[in-house]
Amino acid sequence: MVSPPGAWRWILLPVLFLLLVSVPGGHVGAYPERPIRMIVPWAAGGDTDAIMRVAASLLEKDLGVPVVVVNIPGASGTAGAREAKKAPPDGHTIFSVHDYIHTTFYTGVADINYWDFVPVCLLTSTPSIVAVYGRARWRTFRELIEDAKRRPDEIKAGATLGSTSHFFLVLIERKVGSRLWRYVSYEGTAPRMTALMGGHIDVAESNLTQLDKARAGQIRFLALATEKRHPSAPDIPTLREFGVDVVYAVNRGLMVPKGTPGSVVARLEKACESVARDPVFADAMLKQGTDVRFLNRGQYTIFLRENDALNKALAEYVGFKRR
Template structure:
């Protein structure tokens, strides 16, 4: 190699070394997507819609790896241990914050880099048909006059328990909690008049509300839902409550900013894709995009709420 070629080679090598890794090439291979829940559930279904539709916007595939166990914390533990290189993403929802506060795991949302919130499934306060109340205002009046007698169906120590406790705190109520494993069980108990109220959602409850077997008292969305236009939001009812099961994408802590920015941009573009929006609605959720800063702020605010309700969630 002559001197001129040697100098050119050294210059090229120095240029490559000075260029941040991944600044222009990320992603150059598939990004593994750890879903810490079993196949077929709500989180798995909604995240598969992300994985199945994101390639045109990201440029690579995002194969899903299901790692269920201990309320989603097994998969998240594995995700937190992966190399922080941008090639692992995972799913977080409110369950992690509750599991952290109740001692199920020492992981917190701040052990990850939030990239984007993608979907929200608004939760409803659902009531059995009864003589004491048929609106939320009547419910509050009755519950305040009869503290500790309203039976509330939740998943104890889970997100429904958190949402019910938020209602208690906001309106000065006191419920008698009854634990059920899943939403379907709670709704069946309502229909059978074994509960007074429960935390439910559209997919589990709307058909029974349409049939007159149940009634929606309020919804935790920021605006009234198109599917239930007559059901008021908690904000309309005087309290700034958001009761959602949200699902967002995170990376291991310390992942490159370039990777986070590229993934955020791809997810934002996906959130505007009509096919993806319709598929998400068909799965019982709404697309609700929030980028890195807004998603981190949401998680931080919700974490403070969870901490303020720790004594209730531990019961």
């Protein structure tokens, strides 16, 4: 073995470098041409993740390329939104989004809103429920509201402050026209339900995924925020039945970065529609307490605009200021 002179290194490196650069090769083809990243701005195992993983596997079937779920949790979902916004607008990155995109904007957490993306479709809608501690003394929603009006600031409501679970309860306060709750910060559905089961909070927003806990008597569902009673739980009255006109749900859809070509968006929209019509998807969503609700990009754009105005008003009502 001979020890090479120092110059060896300087020959070796460029050769190595050339070798490498020539390895991967890109070519232009019809969309989609390679695996698609679906950015889920929350951790694996959550509601959004569970819904979107089902959607991804069905999108894959329609598009013919792998659709890989990429979880980018952090900073109340804004880390994922930021990455999605930065991604090249070629349809190979899609962003799964829900109402948090409006709330984080108006509470000043993020400076990204729905208008930074091109809407593709709305896929699902998960109706909200007013839930109380399983051994609470309120049997009906009316009893709860009357008690809350009598002693505002005493009944403890768990919520992710400045997000959907908070705004839902604020919306009720606004419709009832009175302060009702004392808010306690519990971020995420799982910690909130745990605290509700332990009686550390009295009220919280819940959804039909937690039906099992209600059936077991550990939490109690008082009212559902839908227009009509829900087929999976016909025994739960709606808020409207109590004269509180609140219809509220967490709505999940898909978007792509701004600048994505129209033909690509149209292809994705078509795939999205076939997912929404797939009985496998409907069945999976039913078991997740979620309604399939398809809106095409035109309808979804209008929906987003209206939803945005509502969230803006709610954020101002609560007292958030955009920075």
